[in-house]
Amino acid sequence: MNLAIDPEARRMPAKVAACRFDALESQAIFKVMLDTTSRPGLILDLPRRIVDRIPSALAPLVVLADVETRVHVIDTPTFAWSEAVTSATGARPAQLNKADLIAVPADGREHLTSIFTFAHPGSAFSPESGARLMIGVNDIRSHGTSDSAGVELVIRGPGVEGERGLCIDGLTEADVNAWRTTNSRFPAGIDVWLTTEAGRIVAIPRSSRLDVVATWPTQERK
Amino acid sequence: MDRNRRSELLARANSSELTAMAEAFLSRRSIAEEIQVVNPPEVGMVMMQVREPVCKERFHLGEVVVTRAEVAVAGVRGWAMRSGTDRETTLAAALLDACAEHDVELAAEVQALCERTADRIAADERREWEELRATAVSFEELD
Numbered sequence: 001m002n003l004a005i006d007p008e009a010r011r012m013p014a015k016v017a018a019c020r021f022d023a024l025e026s027q028a029i030f031k032v033m034l035d036t037t038s039r040p041g042l043i044l045d046l047p048r049r050i051v052d053r054i055p056s057a058l059a060p061l062v063v064l065a066d067v068e069t070r071v072h073v074i075d076t077p078t079f080a081w082s083e084a085v086t087s088a089t090g091a092r093p094a095q096l097n098k099a100d101l102i103a104v105p106a107d108g109r110e111h112l113t114s115i116f117t118f119a120h121p122g123s124a125f126s127p128e129s130g131a132r133l134m135i136g137v138n139d140i141r142s143h144g145t146s147d148s149a150g151v152e153l154v155i156r157g158p159g160v161e162g163e164r165g166l167c168i169d170g171l172t173e174a175d176v177n178a179w180r181t182t183n184s185r186f187p188a189g190i191d192v193w194l195t196t197e198a199g200r201i202v203a204i205p206r207s208s209r210l211d212v213v214a215t216w217p218t219q220e221r222k
Numbered sequence: 223m224d225r226n227r228r229s230e231l232l233a234r235a236n237s238s239e240l241t242a243m244a245e246a247f248l249s250r251r252s253i254a255e256e257i258q259v260v261n262p263p264e265v266g267m268v269m270m271q272v273r274e275p276v277c278k279e280r281f282h283l284g285e286v287v288v289t290r291a292e293v294a295v296a297g298v299r300g301w302a303m304r305s306g307t308d309r310e311t312t313l314a315a316a317l318l319d320a321c322a323e324h325d326v327e328l329a330a331e332v333q334a335l336c337e338r339t340a341d342r343i344a345a346d347e348r349r350e351w352e353e354l355r356a357t358a359v360s361f362e363e364l365d
Contacts, residue, residue, distance in 0.1 A: 003241065003310055003317070004248050010259045067268055067290075067303075083299070087260045087292055 015081060018053045019062050019088035025050060029063045036193065036203035041155040041164035043140055043202045051199035055079065057136035060193050060201070061103045062089060064132065070094035071101045074108040074115075081105075099131055106136030106197060109170060116178035119190050121206075127187035130206060134193045137170025140200050151176055152214040158207045165213075166202065168194060173215050180210055223333055228322060231336040232315040233304045234343060243335060244314035247321050247328060253295060257317065260299065261292035263309035295320040 012020075021029070028047045036044050050059050058073070058081055065071050067090035073082035085103070086093050096102065097118045104115060112135070122130030138149070143165050150169040153176065156162075171194075183189035189206030204210065232240070247253045267285040274281060289312040290303040300320025304312045322332040 003244055003313055004254075005257060005259065005313075006254070009257050010262060012262065013258065013260060016260055087299070090290060 013084070013087075015084035016087045019058070019081075019084050021050070021062065026063050029059050032201060033060050033063065033193065033203065036201055037159075037191070037205050039159050040157065040204050040208040041142075041153075041160060041166045041202060043142060043166075043200055046195065046199040046201050048199065051197075055081065055105055055136065056195035056197060056199050056201065057103050057105055057134045058085060059195070060132075060134045061085065061101045065089035065091035065101055067091065069100045070098055071103070072096050072099035073103045074105060076105060076108045078107055079105040100129070102131055102133045104133065104135045106138060106170065109135065109137075109175075112171070112175045113178045116175060116182055116190070119182060121182050121185065121188040121190055123188050124185070127189070127206075130189050130191065132191045132193070134195065135170075137168055137194050137196060139167075139169040140194055140196055140202050141167040141169075143167055149216050151212050151216075154211045154213050155204065156209045156211075159205075160208070166204075170194075173212050176210060176212050223336060225319075225323075228332065228336055229302065229319065231339045231343075232302055232318060232332075235315065235335060235339040236342075237308060237311040239335060239338075240311050240314045240318065243331065244317045247317065252325075253321060253328075256296040257320075258294045259291070259313070260294050261290070263289050263291040263312045265289050265307045265309070268303075291316040293317050293320050295324045298324040 025047065029050060032044050032046055036042060046056055046059055061071060062085060065085065069091045071085060071091040072094055073085050075082050082093060085091065096115060097120055099120065102115065102119055104112065119131040119133060120129065122128065150167065151171050151173055152165065152167045155164045155166060179192070183206045186206060191205045193201055193203050195201045266288060268288050270283045270286045271280045272283045273279065286305055287307060288303050288305050289307055289309055291313045292299060292301045293313070293316045298320055300316045300318070300323060302312050302315035302319055304315060318332045322329040
């Protein structure tokens with residue numbers, strides 16, 4: 001028997017539908033995540049059709065989320081996706097310090113230092129329970145230029161031959177210091193993907209060592 | 223009755239009872255006009271965890287087939303997951319969960335259904351235990 005529900009009411013809300021990827025889309029995003037994680041600091045692009053559909057910072061989270069994960073999506077006046085993400089994936093909403101997956105949109109970075117501090121790093125016995133953060137930033141470049149903003153980092157560690165430079169407009173030195181502190185008890189720690197609105201993505205897993213080599217006045221957080 | 227307990231009982235409630243109550247709720251204009259199916263029922267697999275009785279540690283027993291659905295009534299979300307592939311009953315359970323969150327009067331009806339379900343489950347377990355009791359073996363534990 002079918003319940004007497006108006007067919008129009010059976011239509012899935014647009015944001016929930018946007019967060020539901022088919023197998024090929026999920027694979028394409030996951031492949032980019034694997035490639036970026038295995039080569040920390042390497043800048044790649046998320047699939048165009050995904051970036052056109054949902055904010056870039058959500059794509060990696062939606063791919064990893066399922067009914068067994070706890071997620072924390074920072075909602076802002078211009079970014080209200082947490083309900084859609086939990087509906088589409090079945091993941092449970094959780095407080096920041098209990099979440100497995102955390103998404104911070106580009107206009108939600110106001111408390112990023114605290115987010116780096118309170119994200120759950122797991123433990124030496126359970127490093128797999130460390131949180132994965134997906135953070136929207138204004139821009140990601142491989143090196144600083146005269147119009148740079150934010151921080152220039154040098155990344156060393158597994159997956160990096162020698163060292164790799166990265167210039168991120170959207171992070172402050174205080175953010176990076178809090179991040180380094182949380183990752184100071186390896187193998188516990190947090191894994192981070194940074195994304196831009198245009199779909200550029202870079203991963204900095206907990207095994208990477210970060211040094212700030214230059215800072216510029218941070219642009220208005222937007 | 224907290225929401226976890228309610229979800230647990232809606233997942234095991236009798237199919238005909240669930241759908242009958244969902245139909246009754248849908249006949250109310252306040253519900254029919256405010257309902258939105260957020261996630262239509264879909265069948266999938268979830269990993270079933272079991273806590274073993276000695277060290278009380280969880281382990282993965284295996285994957286089970288489930289159907290889940292999510293609806294909203296006037297923006298209040300309701301969610302259900304039931305074992306098996308019965309889509310409409312799962313949708314009915316999600317509707318009842320949303321209605322129970324949305325309306326105090328309907329919550330009482332849903333709670334009554336859940337209590338009947340809890341009584342039936344308890345009776346089934348007692349009956350099963352009576353059948354097994356004759357073959358039970360008691361061990362003495364040495365510290």
